[in-house]
Amino acid sequence: MGRKILVIVFVVLFSAATLLAVETEYKVEPYHGQYGGILITPTLSGPKTLNPAVARETSSTDIIGRFLDFLIELDQYGTIQSEGRLAKSWERLENGKVWIFHLRKGVLWSDGVPFTADDVVWTFNKVWENPNIPSGTQDVIKDAKGNFPVVEKIDDYTVKFTLKMPFRPFLRSVGEAWILPKHVLAKSVEEGTFQQQWTVSDIDKIVGTGPFIPSEYVSGERVVLKRNPHYWRKDLDGKILPYLDGEVFKIITDQNAILLAFESGEVDHMGPRSADYPRLRKEAEQKGFIVGLDGPTFGTQFFCFNFNTPDPVKRKWFRNEYFRKAVAYAFNKDAVIETTYNGLADAQWSAVSAAAKYFYNPNVRKYPYNLNFSRAMLKLGGFKLVKGKLVDKDGNPVKFIITTNSGNTVREDMCNILVENLKKLGMDVTFAPQDFNSLVKKLLNTGDWEGLMIGLTGGVDPHGGSNVWKLDGDLHFWNYSPEKRKYVKEQNDYYCPDWAKEIDAIYKKESMVSDEEAKVLFDKFQEIVAEHLPLIYTVQRKYIYAYSKKIHNMEPTAFGGRTWNVYAIWKEK
Amino acid sequence: MLKYIIRRIIVAIPVLIGVSILSFIIIQMAPGDFLDQLRINPAVSEETINKMTHQFGLDKPLVEQYFLWLKSALTGNFGYSYSYRRPVAELIWSRAFNTLVLAFSSLVFAWVIGIGLGIFSALHKYTIIDHTLTVLAFIGLATPAFFLGLLLLYFAAKTGTFPITGMTAVNHAQMPMQEKIVDILRHLFLPMLALGLIRLVGIMRQMRGQLLDVMHEDYVLFAVAKGMPRNVVIYKHALRNAINPLITMFGYALASLLSGALIIEIIFSWPGLGRLIYNALLEQDIYLVMGSLMISSAMLIGGNLIADVLLAWVDPRVRLK
Numbered sequence: 001m002g003r004k005i006l007v008i009v010f011v012v013l014f015s016a017a018t019l020l021a022v023e024t025e026y027k028v029e030p031y032h033g034q035y036g037g038i039l040i041t042p043t044l045s046g047p048k049t050l051n052p053a054v055a056r057e058t059s060s061t062d063i064i065g066r067f068l069d070f071l072i073e074l075d076q077y078g079t080i081q082s083e084g085r086l087a088k089s090w091e092r093l094e095n096g097k098v099w100i101f102h103l104r105k106g107v108l109w110s111d112g113v114p115f116t117a118d119d120v121v122w123t124f125n126k127v128w129e130n131p132n133i134p135s136g137t138q139d140v141i142k143d144a145k146g147n148f149p150v151v152e153k154i155d156d157y158t159v160k161f162t163l164k165m166p167f168r169p170f171l172r173s174v175g176e177a178w179i180l181p182k183h184v185l186a187k188s189v190e191e192g193t194f195q196q197q198w199t200v201s202d203i204d205k206i207v208g209t210g211p212f213i214p215s216e217y218v219s220g221e222r223v224v225l226k227r228n229p230h231y232w233r234k235d236l237d238g239k240i241l242p243y244l245d246g247e248v249f250k251i252i253t254d255q256n257a258i259l260l261a262f263e264s265g266e267v268d269h270m271g272p273r274s275a276d277y278p279r280l281r282k283e284a285e286q287k288g289f290i291v292g293l294d295g296p297t298f299g300t301q302f303f304c305f306n307f308n309t310p311d312p313v314k315r316k317w318f319r320n321e322y323f324r325k326a327v328a329y330a331f332n333k334d335a336v337i338e339t340t341y342n343g344l345a346d347a348q349w350s351a352v353s354a355a356a357k358y359f360y361n362p363n364v365r366k367y368p369y370n371l372n373f374s375r376a377m378l379k380l381g382g383f384k385l386v387k388g389k390l391v392d393k394d395g396n397p398v399k400f401i402i403t404t405n406s407g408n409t410v411r412e413d414m415c416n417i418l419v420e421n422l423k424k425l426g427m428d429v430t431f432a433p434q435d436f437n438s439l440v441k442k443l444l445n446t447g448d449w450e451g452l453m454i455g456l457t458g459g460v461d462p463h464g465g466s467n468v469w470k471l472d473g474d475l476h477f478w479n480y481s482p483e484k485r486k487y488v489k490e491q492n493d494y495y496c497p498d499w500a501k502e503i504d505a506i507y508k509k510e511s512m513v514s515d516e517e518a519k520v521l522f523d524k525f526q527e528i529v530a531e532h533l534p535l536i537y538t539v540q541r542k543y544i545y546a547y548s549k550k551i552h553n554m555e556p557t558a559f560g561g562r563t564w565n566v567y568a569i570w571k572e573k
Numbered sequence: 574m575l576k577y578i579i580r581r582i583i584v585a586i587p588v589l590i591g592v593s594i595l596s597f598i599i600i601q602m603a604p605g606d607f608l609d610q611l612r613i614n615p616a617v618s619e620e621t622i623n624k625m626t627h628q629f630g631l632d633k634p635l636v637e638q639y640f641l642w643l644k645s646a647l648t649g650n651f652g653y654s655y656s657y658r659r660p661v662a663e664l665i666w667s668r669a670f671n672t673l674v675l676a677f678s679s680l681v682f683a684w685v686i687g688i689g690l691g692i693f694s695a696l697h698k699y700t701i702i703d704h705t706l707t708v709l710a711f712i713g714l715a716t717p718a719f720f721l722g723l724l725l726l727y728f729a730a731k732t733g734t735f736p737i738t739g740m741t742a743v744n745h746a747q748m749p750m751q752e753k754i755v756d757i758l759r760h761l762f763l764p765m766l767a768l769g770l771i772r773l774v775g776i777m778r779q780m781r782g783q784l785l786d787v788m789h790e791d792y793v794l795f796a797v798a799k800g801m802p803r804n805v806v807i808y809k810h811a812l813r814n815a816i817n818p819l820i821t822m823f824g825y826a827l828a829s830l831l832s833g834a835l836i837i838e839i840i841f842s843w844p845g846l847g848r849l850i851y852n853a854l855l856e857q858d859i860y861l862v863m864g865s866l867m868i869s870s871a872m873l874i875g876g877n878l879i880a881d882v883l884l885a886w887v888d889p890r891v892r893l894k
Contacts, residue, residue: 038743040743045848045852048656048657049656049657049658051658054658056610056611056656057610131624134621134624134625134628135621136611136614136616136617136621138621139616139617139618139620139621140616195658196658196659199657199658199659200657200659201659201663216746218741218745218844219667219668219671219844220668220671220843220844220845220848220849221739221740221741221842221844222739222743224743224746248743250738250739250743251739251842251844252738252739252842253838253839253840253842253848254839254840254842256723256726256840257726257737257738257840257841257842260726260727260729260730260737261730261737261738263730264729264730264733264737266736266737266738435604435605436605436609437603437604437605437606437609437857438604438605440605440609440612440613441604441605441609443613444612444613454613456613456615457614457615457616458615464615464616465615466615467615467616467617467618468615474618474619475613475615
């Protein structure tokens with residue numbers, strides 16, 4: 001009996017020892033550098049929470065991204081790399097319905113506990129797929145029919161994902177869900193208190209696999225992060241990364257103050273506004289700054305018109321394609337780029353941002369500023385000028401309101417520039433910005449709006465727009481279907497042109513085909529949108545960055561920001 | 574006196590409940606809610622939003638929401654913040670101290686120097702110094718606080734004499750005690766100046782005007798005529814009468830201690846309540862807004878009470894019953 005126990009104890013100890021002795025499969029990064037230094041990063045507002053299922057703004061997720069990791073890894077342009085972060089490699093089986101992830105061996109959580117398949121399986125089954133923890137990630141990892149993938153453990157370092165149907169963006173969406181430590185959080189999920197975990201007062205309880213772990217939070221002032229000694233990347237010389245001893249997120253609540261703090265060396269890097277760019281460029285040489293630009297960002301801003309606006313006369317104008325084309329020709333993008341953006345922006349013509357390099361189609365119809373073209377379009381659309389006033393074919397004078405969320409000076413500028421030109425065409429247009437919340441309510445619930453300028457976030461894969469472009473999409477606000485919104489049904493006047501159905505068909509199909517086929521579909525989609533103009537795209541800001549010459553290995557891009565490779569950044573003493 | 578104070582405190586309770594009802598109604602009248610930012614995010618579905626609405630209790634009838642809040646508020650729990658997922662009281666206290674440090678130091682600065690300069694100016698009326706102070710006062714009264722703040726910030730950045738942002742240096746936690754205090758004082762100086770200077774000039778002008786008025790009263794002339802020493806006339810008789818209206822002002826200043834520093838806090842990134850509440854308002858984090866409104870109201874009631882008590886103490890004609 002005693003011997004039996006001894007044998008069991010021995011076996012347990014032995015297996016524990018082998019488990020601990022698993023050699024870490026480091027990821028080698030193409031850098032050289034020196035240890036030491038603390039990076040000071042400015043942030044306009046502090047984190048609200050460090051819980052990834054609760055966080056909803058970048059001030060929180062930027063810090064979460066320092067201590068948690070995904071399965072896959074994107075490079076600085078958003079392309080999926082062949083070697084992932086927590087997953088070293090993966091296999092796509094059964095036409096994309098089964099995915100096997102081979103996890104990186106020997107990775108430790110920052111408290112020294114080994115990271116295994118249990119963490120991954122638990123994170124998906126108990127957090128991201130938990131109906132009681134609603135989060136943005138939950139929607140992202142569902143397939144086109146709203147099914148979650150089934151996640152199972154095969155062995156300690158292998159995880160199997162099974163899908164009900166092929167889902168093209170699977171790798172990108174599932175691979176970009178944060179992986180959480182089961183041994184720290186499992187209890188709270190069972191007790192139903194998960195959403196109250198990892199608030200900003202729980203800094204000392206946080207455990208992760210990222211390069212830096214939060215160690216101190218001074219309310220409203222800063223978050224201090226310390227180097228994770230168990231990190232899983234190495235440089236070319238075999239040094240374990242990160243180089244920095246730590247990073248401090250310094251909360252500076254005013255853009256002007258961030259600029260001054262950067263100039264006086266209180267912070268090491270920043271993202272300047274267009275207006276600050278010339279000044280920083282001038283100082284760069286003398287003060288030792290590196291100031292630069294990168295291509296456009298992913299967000300888009302556009303004008304649109306409500307196809308189901310309450311007034312049936314106006315509905316006819318807004319549904320008239322020639323009317324929208326006239327507006328597109330009347331929008332002076334060059335003037336906006338010059339005056340509003342100091343020249344630091346690009347015109348946008350396609351529905352997909354140029355930043356999404358793979359899916360972007362530059363060969364779409366363009367509408368360069370030309371009021372004579374606008375007049376021709378209006379004529380084709382049945383409008384005519386009577387005593388300098390534009391009237392439709394039934395003689396109703398063209399009069400409507402354009403709105404945007406007040407306080408956004410860039411959007412207000414763009415609206416003003418457009419309104420000025422529309423007046424030259426004889427339209428009686430009023431610009432009336434309104435509070436964001438009341439705007440959202442009108443947009444999504446009551447449909448009580450006419451013309452609008454607003455922006456939406458975007459990503460590398462246009463699949464993210466399916467909620468916007470499908471006919472029954474939650475954000476198809478310019479032309480909700482009668483099933484989706486009562487007010488459209490009550491009007492009994494639903495207008496659904498063939499091109500809109502075609503876009504709907506593209507979005508119903510794109511997630512079930514290969515990337516190459518999706519590319520063809522999305523090219524077509526961009527051509528349709530540019531031809532029929534349900535949304536009239538405007539301009540996109542360039543990404544601007546500035547950092548001190550003392551900081552090495554910083555390689556800012558619009559997609560990755562200034563710190564996508566924070567593990568490799570080091571600071572001269 | 575004690576009876577009077579207790580009675581005032583008891584009366585304050587229904588006032589506060591009234592304030593809470595009004596605040597709640599006004600907050601609810603504002604269009605939209607905390608989830609609007611998510612509603613317009615293409616990555617979030619309506620289903621998820623509906624689940625969150627339910628979890629936050631935003632789908633309950635307003636009256637029920639209010640009474641749930643009132644019930645827990647009476648037991649000392651002012652609700653949870655939606656975005657921080659922490660108790661509102663905890664959040665407010667973590668910031669209120671910093672705001673009090675800034676507001677109180679600028680209050681002391683403004684009142685001590687303001688009253689002093691006001692008296693000096695009144696006693697030396699129409700001299701060069703009085704004229705200079707008058708001109709400076711008008712410049713000060715015409716300068717918005719944020720502009721002065723930005724000027725000071727620019728000055729600090731160009732000269733490098735004072736730190737630009739925050740309340741403590743990055744390595745504050747590692748400093749010995751004395752250095753910690755010096756560190757905070759160095760960070761405090763500019764925001765205190767920006768906040769204090771503008772109040773100071775107002776107080777100075779008030780004090781000067783009041784004292785000059787009193788100095789022309791018959792009893793002052795009489796006291797001078799009967800040969801009373803000048804200092805006694807001024808400090809024992811004139812000043813005590815002149816300062817009455819300023820004490821009422823002081824009560825209001827106390828009431829705005831927590832809320833008056835918002836713009837300066839934002840400009841100097843001072844980790845106070847201002848930014849917290851401003852963001853809560855923008856985001857419609859309703860219980861955080863409610864909590865801060867309740868505290869501001871309590872401060873207003875308390876400030877008025879303190880002003881009344883001070884007034885009774887300074888002016889024997891005032892009797893509190």
